[in-house]
Amino acid sequence: MFIKKIHNRSGSVSVIVAEKNKGNYTKLATIGIARDESEVDELMDRGRRWIAERQERLHPTLDFDGRAEAAKELERQEVERVVSSIENVLLNGCELILDRVFDLVGFNAIDDKVFRQLVHSRLSYPASKAATVEYLKNNFDEDVDLSKIYRYLDKLNGRYKDMAQEISVRHTMEMLGGHIGVVFYDVTTLYFETDREDDLRRTGFSKEGRHSNPQIILGLLVSLGGYPLAYCIHEGNKYEGHTMLPVIEEFVRKYDLEDFIVVADSGLMTAANIAELEQLGYKYIIGARIKGESDSVKKLILSMPKINGQMHEIDKGGGRRLLVGYTDDRARKDSYNRNKGVRRLERLYKRGRLTKESINKRGYNKFLDMSGDTTVVINRERISQDSAWDGLKGYLTNTDIPTGDVFTAYHNLWNVERAFRIAKSKIEIRPMFHFTRKRIEAHVCICFVALKCYKELERRLKAANIGMSVDKVLNMAKTVTTIVFRLPESGKTVTKTMPMKRHQRIAKLFTGEFWGMR
CATH class of the missing domain: 3.30.160 (Double Stranded RNA Binding Domain)
Structure with a gap:
């Protein structure tokens, strides 16, 4: 055989x-x-x-003298003796890994067991606070009462916000060699499963299409690599362009930053914002609204040769540079999106569903015109004019760094976008079921620390060539068992973590050597 x-x-x-x-x-x-x-x-x-x-x-096998049977009986007794000394069995693989990350980032300076557990649960079992209580009871024998969690959130409020941000900043600076250099800012919206509004939870433009749900605006400042540095919370109906400067000013003042560049999307940058950034002496790179430039500048932009990857520079005066680049990929994307939008308008036109109210500046409705007093038509000439801009992207900066570095810095904004995706899909920061400002702020603080731990674990997995995502590692770690033995003679306990053969790819994460400990 x-x-x-x-x-x-x-x-x-x-x-x-x-x-x-x-x-x-x-x-x-x-x-x-x-x-x-x-x-x-x-x-x-x-x-x-x-x-x-x-x-x-x-x-x-024939056992003539009974030695084999005696050995089996001795073996059985020994197993029973060991098993009888087991005091507890824990499925705590995730907790062991996350404990290491939490401590190595420096969050152990927040000496609060409940805070640590709530951060861990956002990463290993993101759910409502009620479900989190059941998770802690079932997996770790932590008898935490739900009302105690809610009272804890009321007390937590802004207690740890400054401390958590400072720990995250210091750790990030250490990873980046003591110099942050570039900071990226963006905002997102977080909705609530309710129809009720208050001073903080307000309906407004939702980035998730939840326009009827009350929401808050979350602003996030991250470093190169997507490591979170600071955050802010604003009313759901606040204009997002007014959220950036306060958080950057406070960040610069608190950490005495010098020689850094702010990178942000065009939606956050009004003329007033740009003027204030310059007045404060900050360097910036922002997405430029090139279609909103003067006629002479627009004519110059459209006359430039469209060569894939090539950048052109226009001096705007006062130290400002407008950089315009063209890529074939962006041209294809612009054309595809416009054609898709126009096809939608054509379908609505055939059904007679285009009305005077449809004419506005939103999306591809900008291609609609009135013919007479009642008829809405699609303006084909405007569509043709729009196609001339396919593939073009503008960047406004007051730095003197090379054009290629401007392009690279701006397109690293995806780090913030990815941070938001992690917070929403992995940590499940939303939807939120809290209704008081104190609990909302406490929940966001917990999620901010969880995001930092996620990024640090991701960094360490990559450095160790583990070849697995954070999500896969934590999912596999959920079945890693720790057995707690009580020694009958001394009364002491011994714990043994037991990665099995199926855990071979992550077994090293349960050793001190992996975390630089002996």
Whole structure:
């Protein structure tokens, strides 16, 4: 008898036990189907045990003097003795990993066990506070009352916000060699599952299409690499362009920053914002609204040769530079989106659903015109004029860095966008079910610390060439067990974390060496 691996067309591997008799192969048993190497190894072990058990049944070992039976009995007693000393079994693999990250970033300076547990739960089991209480009870024997959590959030409020931001900034500066250099700012909206508004939760323009739900605006400042530095919360109906300067000014004052560049999207930059940035002596790179430039500048931009990857510079005076670049990829995207929008307008036109109220500046409705007093038509000439701008993107800056560096810095704004995606999809910062300002602010503070821990774990996994995402590592770690033994003679307890063979890819995360500890 032997074990045979069969590679299937689907990419999976079937592990079987077979035997050869007179040149013919006979399958005796299918052990299982594996989809990765760790599963193959496990099935191979099961196959060897299957063969050993079958061999024992076919050719039993004779025990003439009873020594084998005595050894088995001794073995059984020893196992029972060990098992009887088990005091607890914990599925705490996620907690062990996140504890290390939490401490190494420096958040252990916040000496608060409940805060630590709430941060961990946002990463390993993001859910409502009620579900979090059940999670802590079921997995860690933490008997935390829900009302206690709510009272805790009321007290937490802004208690740890400044401390959490300072720890995150100091750690980020250390990673970046002591100099932050570039800061990226953007905002998003966080909605609530309610129809009720108050002074903070207000309906406004929702980036998630939840225009009927009350929301708040969350502003986030991150460094290169997407590491969170600071955040701010504003009323849901506040103009997002008014949120940026206060958080940057406070950030600069608190950490005495010099020689840095603010990078932001065009939607955040009004003429007043730009003027104030310059008045304060800040360097900036922002997305420029090139279609809103003067006629002479627009004519100059459209006359420039469209060569993929090439940048052109226009001196705006006062130290400002307008950089305009063209890429084929952006041109294809602009054309595709416009054609898609126009097709939607054509469908509405055929159905007679375009009315006078449809004519506005929103999206592709800008291509609509009135013909007479009642008829709405699609302006084909305006569509043609718009196509002349395909592939063009402008950047306004008061720096003197090379054009290529301006392009690279601006397009690193995706770091903020990704930070928001992590906060929303992994940490599940929204929807929020809290209704008081204190609890909302406490919830956002917890999520901010969780985001920093997520990014730090991601950085360490990449540096160690683990080859797995944070989500996959934490998902696998959920089945890592720690056994707590009580020694009957001394009364002391011993804990043993037990990564199994299926945890081989993350086993090193449960060693002190991985975290630089001996």
